[in-house]
């Protein structure tokens with residue numbers, strides 16, 4: 389009798405695992421970490437981006453693991469990590485997919501909604517578009533406005549370092565910008581559903597994607613996501629948002645300009661924010677920086 393029960397339980401477990409297990413490895417990347425502007429990410433009291441992304445990541449990991457996905461996190465504590473370190477880590481654990489978690493803020497505090505950034509290249513773009521659409525579907529169901537799945541190009545391929553470095557490692561990656569911390573209606577959603585609600589939305593989307601055809605091919609290795617090298621560029625069609633240099637850039641040295649960009653890098657649209665400022669204002673920031681005050 390006892391043996392029969394055990395056999396039955398083993399059978400049930402086997403069937404359950406066979407149905408729920410996913411062959412692939414997903415790396416969750418809680419954006420930012422460490423001190424300073426880049427470390428903290430967007431700050432809008434009482435919210436700090438690096439803490440929100442870590443909170444979502446922990447809950448997302450649990451949901452994905454419960455569904456049978458093998459999950460790793462690029463960081464589990466408040467520590468700085470470069471974008472290429474994150475991509476190299478994903479490669480080192482055999483990731484099929486990297487999901488980078490972020491929140492937005494804008495200089496003029498007038499932007500709203502959720503968006504997903506994807507690679508513009510090959511099957512990396514196919515994965516980004518499909519997974520990104522599912523993520524935005526879930527987030528918009530919570531009341532956030534979907535700004536769409538976007539790509540942005542820089543001189544060396546994909547503009548965003550996390551995506552560019554991951555693609556160079558052969559790991560498809562997306563960046564989820566959940567909402568704008570400095571916009572009232574976005575904050576209302578965050579306060580209502582909490583990081584748990586956002587993590588659940590992400591988990592539902594990722595599991596949905598992995599269960600579909602592209603997700604299955606990605607995990608079983610039949611989808612070609614070989615590294616995209618800068619040498620093979622440009623191979624872009626139907627993309628939007630190619631980087632156009634700001635007209636203000638001409639008023640500064642390249643070093644000054646890159647420092648200015650770095651001040652708003654966490655927003656994901658530094659140039660757009662800088663364009664709302666005057667040359668004099670920006671010069672003042674540079675003077676403070678030169679004097680060691682900023």
Ligand SMILES: [Zn+2]
Pocket residue numbers: 419420429430437489490491654655
């Ligand atoms: Zn961020």
